[in-house]
Amino acid sequence: MSRRSISTMADVARACGVSIQTVSAVVNDRPGISDETRLRVRAAMSELDYQPNQQARTLRGYKNPMVGVIIPSITNPYFPELVRGIEDVARRSGHGLFLCNDDYDDAKAREYFSFIRANNASGLIASPGLVARSVDGEIERQIHAFARRNVPVVFFGEQRPELPVTSIVVDAREATLDAARHLLELGHRRIGMIAPPVGLHVARERVRDVTEAFAALGHPLDSELIVAGGFDIEAGRSGAAVFMALPQMPTAILASNDLAAMGAIAALQEGGLLVPRDVSVLGFDDIPFAKVFQPSITTVAQPIYELGEAAMTAILDPAVGDPTDMPGRSIWLKAELVVRQSTGPCRERPATKRKTARSQNAPREERHDHEDHET
Amino acid sequence: MSRRSISTMADVARACGVSIQTVSAVVNDRPGISDETRLRVRAAMSELDYQPNQQARTLRGYKNPMVGVIIPSITNPYFPELVRGIEDVARRSGHGLFLCNDDYDDAKAREYFSFIRANNASGLIASPGLVARSVDGEIERQIHAFARRNVPVVFFGEQRPELPVTSIVVDAREATLDAARHLLELGHRRIGMIAPPVGLHVARERVRDVTEAFAALGHPLDSELIVAGGFDIEAGRSGAAVFMALPQMPTAILASNDLAAMGAIAALQEGGLLVPRDVSVLGFDDIPFAKVFQPSITTVAQPIYELGEAAMTAILDPAVGDPTDMPGRSIWLKAELVVRQSTGPCRERPATKRKTARSQNAPREERHDHEDHET
């Protein structure tokens, strides 16, 4: 009844008096069909609202033109930007996206892995830190299952040379060094850090980059001033609260990412401190909002959109799915420091909570950053 | 070769010495299988990394447990929040999301409609304004095609009683009236509006709500002060620029949405004006960032997450897909005014561009708004 009402190739064939094979040939633009027949078939197709059945096609042996994307949090603007990069490339090759949000939750991620595999996706792009989080090797098994089918798998962030995956990695060491130098040149010495969530690969890497940078410049970070945190606004708020409760506040704060930086700035201003007058705050990632936030945020910028593009491009690269390509490749992109308004010169002994002018009139930004990737 | 390496029911059956039917029964939790066999089959399944082939299942007659979602812009934080609401409900019923981003582009939307239909999705949730934009009736045809298959279609924003769709609609009239009253009570009389993009249903509705509200309160808007705009940060920036170029600036600005409000505030502050001291700015939607932005944004809040939940719940409602339910139903939710820091008392003749204190220490917010919907 309900199924009856959907039209199939057979219906189209009957409607215009040709064979099913002919319809198939027209649908797939195969040669050997006269223009006249081709037009007749096309007319019947649109007449009947015919839509090739993707299930039947995929079953027959084609790949499902669909790529699974697992991200940890869709409300963190980092990921929409990433997805946009992925999608813009995917659309050009006729691929759809199967988007999954695991909320940093392993159980959900596993579920989505199965789901994507069950749907015979042509590729899988997975969120940073996912493999690292996997304790029981389940994710690794899933990855091998994908590889066995020649389905390419791309990860962000972590290199896993022993797995048949391609990694898209950001090298933030130089940019982090620039950031450290920037703060030191502004005169900051008591520098706090709101750490990323524990357990994530990016997290360890970010903390490592920062501590190495300050150590290299001869001003190692005071480990007392590294507070536990997370990747959201709330983490920034509570981190800032911790610092404000100290007898001597840091004069500059490195937030785990831009969201945390925003949370920290909000909390500081609510506490009567001005950024950057009283405290400088530096973020990571350069999400689209970092630029409009007041004050705009100085940040170690990732080429987020390009990361997405690179991931999807890797999926389309025939070499990627080939399991003989076993040892995982890595594609490197570089982070860059973008100096904006949230960092400024150190004023040792921050003034008492008197509120005076902020001097943030002209937009100042020291790098032309890449935010114009419309297709 | 590559296909050979994927395991099927037959492989599982062979591996544990039962018939294919038995494996099928185990997979689908059908009765009539002894516990002992059940366990043996399950063991073989995980041994072989077996994954039921969703294509074959769907082809056999089941629905694909997947819902297509078409949104106009994933980088507008409104939509990730909406998607989160959709996804949280979808996951509970074992549905995946097929997320598509049409960038307000009809051609892309149509493409995605076909894609979703070709994949036999169990439902379609489509972006606001989509039907209204369709000029050639193509979208309408697609909708009927979905209905013919009993696939439920849900729209945001616009009611189309003649189409077999369910609409999720926000009634913002009361809240907009509250907003107008709020601005008038603060003493504002010269009020500007940065309009939403033309052609969108929500856009017309929003402009209508605003003009009706001010008219009802006896202070009709000056149509000279309604400038063309859009739904992004840039629209806010350029709108503010237009107002700043006027001999007499408005003392309050209604932005098309929160993004535009942020852009406007950024442009105003760069131009040396303080918000809300010199100009009040009011947004729409209450995206998650409206709360952390500095100053936090007074806005006509939509229950975004709940809209997503309602949409997916409607998809799961068996009545929705039933074409006998032809005349489209509507589900109404209400908007609410949230007063934050970006609006303040009018100071006729905004001061010259001297910058003095801002008084934004304590967070003030007059409604407890709904931002805690974690599952």
Place this chain on the structure above:
DNA sequence: AACGTTCATGTTAAGGTTCACATGAACGTT
């Protein structure tokens, strides 16, 4: 010994599309 129940098997078919291959008609060229 007869009976009913439980568990598993085997057979056959269907779902929509694609592919390989053999067949054949229509046409123009030699």
Place this chain on the structure above:
DNA sequence: AACGTTCATGTGAACCTTAACATGAACGTT
């Protein structure tokens, strides 16, 4: 008249899962 080319048809099978139905073995109960 023979030949090659182009376009279309027909047959049969494959992809994997599910369903309906008949069959049958093992078991315990009467």
